[in-house]
Amino acid sequence: MIIEKIDKSRFTPEIFNIQSFGTAFADHMLVCSYKDGKWGEPIIKPYGKLEFTPAMSVAHYGQGIFEGMKAYKGSEGDVFLFRPEKNFERMNKSAVRLDMPEIPEEIFMEGLKALVDLDRQWVPDIYGMSLYLRPVMFATEEAITARSANEYLFVILTAVAPNYYNKPLSVKVADRYSRAANGGVGYAKAAGNYAGSFYPTHIAREEGYDQVIWTDDATHTLIEEAGTMNVMVRIGDKLLTAPTSERILNGVTRDSMIELAKSSGIDIEVRKITVEEVYNAHKSGELKEVFGVGTAVVVNNYVAVGYGDERLELPDLPLEESYGKSLKKKLVDLQMGISEDPFGWRIKVEEKLVEA
Amino acid sequence: MIIEKIDKSRFTPEIFNIQSFGTAFADHMLVCSYKDGKWGEPIIKPYGKLEFTPAMSVAHYGQGIFEGMKAYKGSEGDVFLFRPEKNFERMNKSAVRLDMPEIPEEIFMEGLKALVDLDRQWVPDIYGMSLYLRPVMFATEEAITARSANEYLFVILTAVAPNYYNKPLSVKVADRYSRAANGGVGYAKAAGNYAGSFYPTHIAREEGYDQVIWTDDATHTLIEEAGTMNVMVRIGDKLLTAPTSERILNGVTRDSMIELAKSSGIDIEVRKITVEEVYNAHKSGELKEVFGVGTAVVVNNYVAVGYGDERLELPDLPLEESYGKSLKKKLVDLQMGISEDPFGWRIKVEEKLVEA
Numbered sequence: 063m064i065i066e067k068i069d070k071s072r073f074t075p076e077i078f079n080i081q082s083f084g085t086a087f088a089d090h091m092l093v094c095s096y097k098d099g100k101w102g103e104p105i106i107k108p109y110g111k112l113e114f115t116p117a118m119s120v121a122h123y124g125q126g127i128f129e130g131m132k133a134y135k136g137s138e139g140d141v142f143l144f145r146p147e148k149n150f151e152r153m154n155k156s157a158v159r160l161d162m163p164e165i166p167e168e169i170f171m172e173g174l175k176a177l178v179d180l181d182r183q184w185v186p187d188i189y190g191m192s193l194y195l196r197p198v199m200f201a202t203e204e205a206i207t208a209r210s211a212n213e214y215l216f217v218i219l220t221a222v223a224p225n226y227y228n229k230p231l232s233v234k235v236a237d238r239y240s241r242a243a244n245g246g247v248g249y250a251k252a253a254g255n256y257a258g259s260f261y262p263t264h265i266a267r268e269e270g271y272d273q274v275i276w277t278d279d280a281t282h283t284l285i286e287e288a289g290t291m292n293v294m295v296r297i298g299d300k301l302l303t304a305p306t307s308e309r310i311l312n313g314v315t316r317d318s319m320i321e322l323a324k325s326s327g328i329d330i331e332v333r334k335i336t337v338e339e340v341y342n343a344h345k346s347g348e349l350k351e352v353f354g355v356g357t358a359v360v361v362n363n364y365v366a367v368g369y370g371d372e373r374l375e376l377p378d379l380p381l382e383e384s385y386g387k388s389l390k391k392k393l394v395d396l397q398m399g400i401s402e403d404p405f406g407w408r409i410k411v412e413e414k415l416v417e418a
Numbered sequence: 419m420i421i422e423k424i425d426k427s428r429f430t431p432e433i434f435n436i437q438s439f440g441t442a443f444a445d446h447m448l449v450c451s452y453k454d455g456k457w458g459e460p461i462i463k464p465y466g467k468l469e470f471t472p473a474m475s476v477a478h479y480g481q482g483i484f485e486g487m488k489a490y491k492g493s494e495g496d497v498f499l500f501r502p503e504k505n506f507e508r509m510n511k512s513a514v515r516l517d518m519p520e521i522p523e524e525i526f527m528e529g530l531k532a533l534v535d536l537d538r539q540w541v542p543d544i545y546g547m548s549l550y551l552r553p554v555m556f557a558t559e560e561a562i563t564a565r566s567a568n569e570y571l572f573v574i575l576t577a578v579a580p581n582y583y584n585k586p587l588s589v590k591v592a593d594r595y596s597r598a599a600n601g602g603v604g605y606a607k608a609a610g611n612y613a614g615s616f617y618p619t620h621i622a623r624e625e626g627y628d629q630v631i632w633t634d635d636a637t638h639t640l641i642e643e644a645g646t647m648n649v650m651v652r653i654g655d656k657l658l659t660a661p662t663s664e665r666i667l668n669g670v671t672r673d674s675m676i677e678l679a680k681s682s683g684i685d686i687e688v689r690k691i692t693v694e695e696v697y698n699a700h701k702s703g704e705l706k707e708v709f710g711v712g713t714a715v716v717v718n719n720y721v722a723v724g725y726g727d728e729r730l731e732l733p734d735l736p737l738e739e740s741y742g743k744s745l746k747k748k749l750v751d752l753q754m755g756i757s758e759d760p761f762g763w764r765i766k767v768e769e770k771l772v773e774a
């Protein structure tokens with residue numbers, strides 16, 4: 063690993079007041095290029111522009127995958143990652159489906175830790191805030207022909223993360239547009255999945271909603287997931303979430319919430335959820351909560367779910383009565399190093415991993 | 419329009435011997451950026467690298483669309499475009515679906531003509547060759563947050579085009595993977611559609627095929643289209659092609675072939691085609707031809723269609739007996755200015771449109 067340190071840090075404490083997500087980049091980034099069938103040496107260098115040809119294939123054919131994770135700072139100043147091996151594994155699953163080279167564990171893990179260690183002052187020690195970590199890989203080959211590229215760049219970017227949404231969301235159940243096909247790339251964190259979702263989200267916004275809850279593309283009868291969140295539904299005192307499938311991203315937060323729910327004695331069931339049962343549960347007064355879970359949003363308890371022309375309003379339960387809010391607190395407490403970690407999810411980033 | 423001419427052209431006649439598609443870029447490119455809700459002034463400048471941040475949103479969220487068209491040189495030295503207004507319209511349909519700004523007709527059309535005029539020596543005057551034209555638009559905003567970008571770059575690249583495939587192809591009918599969802603982006607020329615198709619194509623190649631014929635994702639029973647081609651099937655003396663839909667790209671070549679078939683007295687029908695009827699037609703000896711049609715490939719008569727574990731071999735008909743080959747000749751003759759153009763499809767690129 064080559065380290066090129068920035069001459070003078072751009073850090074100022076005011077950066078922690080940032081309101082927008084994914085724009086306040088820390089001092090450094092990691093870059094590593096793939097060519098002639100092999101990965102080169104990773105380089106940590108000042109964050110900034112690079113030279114690319116506009117013929118680079120990701121801009122034409124969309125071979126791009128990414129991950130989203132966070133670094134947290136505890137009250138003692140320790141910096142933690144949360145289940146980073148999950149993101150590493152998922153990144154390589156995405157790589158296989160997009161016909162891209164897998165990234166070696168050492169480059170991903172050691173690179174990530176070294177980068178976070180070097181920019182540790184950028185990790186906010188503020189409850190609910192974090193440094194967002196964005197591993198990304200994209201095709202850079204200078205060739206406009208529709209085939210897998212032979213050259214790629216793996217990059218890790220980091221940016222100070224305020225709350226992703228500073229309000230509870232309202233979501234529209236998809237009845238016209240879709241995010242993923244059977245036999246498609248829905249389970250991968252593939253660039254194209256997001257681009258395809260923006261227009262339907264735009265339409266939903268015009269109808270007064272913030273996000274879309276995706277359903278299966280053939281019948282629009284099954285609840286799948288939301289924009290950048292898996293979805294959990296509470297009917298009565300039972301918490302439900304859809305099984306992952308080739309159409310649904312296997313979220314790390316979803317998995318962690320399932321474990322936390324179980325260990326909290328919440329009755330949670332992983333099974334298919336129909337739009338109809340959610341609608342009926344609302345009519346009968348049994349629909350207590352619907353919430354989205356994901357790294358960026360953590361947990362967002364929805365205020366309303368749109369179904370056709372109807373807007374199903376949801377109650378705003380207090381923390382102690384809400385599964386979503388109470389599990390969110392458990393999760394964040396664990397991530398920030400406030401509570402015990404019986405699962406072994408928290409990984410401390412050692413200091414001075416890197417000799418610069 | 420700003421024109422920055424190259425100091426010294428990189429053109430040499432040997433470039434016309436190139437074998438690989440999409441790598442021999444001509445001297446210039448057109449770039450035009452979108453920011454603050456409006457398009458800037460288009461600039462024609464020497465082809466080459468530009469500076470981009472690795473946080474640019476296309477690499478993360480896949481907002482990228484493109485077009486593919488060609489410039490042809492007739493025996494008198496005239497340079498022609500072929501139905502460019504079709505590509506312009508489709509580009510903007512793609513833009514809407516991907517929640518990207520539409521490109522004004524003037525920038526697209528005048529930019530394209532000026533660029534081709536300036537680099538007209540790069541258009542081969544060799545039958546069957548052309549200068550491939552690649553309008554592309556992608557998100558450049560420096561923000562890693564899953565929403566539509568606010569900044570884009572529109573670029574037109576051009577590259578000397580040899581035959582896309584120098585052999586007839588064999589294709590595998592998809593029975594596991596899919597290209598497009600109902601309510602998805604299949605009809606758009608969206609970057610992510612291609613990335614998603616590479617791995618299934620990779621698998622097909624391992625099974626001895628060159629490309630995949632996509633089927634509907636819910637049942638895999640309907641023939642849709644191939645990698646970068648629409649598909650035509652000849653059963654007996656009837657030519658069939660699937661109707662376009664939200665899952666299928668509305669190809670300019672497909673449309674032109676339908677018109678040429680009609681005007682040649684070929685019995686052509688646009689209707690759904692089942693995998694089963696193609697299979698049965700092969701068994702009964704009625705399956706005469708299956709071919710792909712698209713700008714890059716023009717027309718490619720397949721030698722075999724794979725269905726499950728079976729490889730359905732197709733006869734190699736001589737030009738005068740083959741619908742695919744005879745229509746291909748009609749199309750190329752028209753494009754190259756050799757035959758009459760009763761349809762008004764050929765657009766001559768005037769000389770010195772640009773005062774440099």
Ligand SMILES: Cc1ncc(COP(=O)(O)O)c(C=O)c1O
Pocket residue numbers: 130287288289290291292311312313314315316355356357358
């Ligand atoms: C489509 C989609 N679903 C769900 C999630 C949640 O996954 P995770 O909890 O691993 O962040 C994400 C990622 O943020 C996502 O992009």
Ligand SMILES: Cc1ncc(COP(=O)(O)O)c(C=O)c1O
Pocket residue numbers: 486643644645646647648667668669670671672711712713714
């Ligand atoms: C997916 C797909 N289908 C079909 C086609 C054929 O379209 P056209 O004839 O306009 O080139 C293309 C474009 O090349 C394509 O990318």
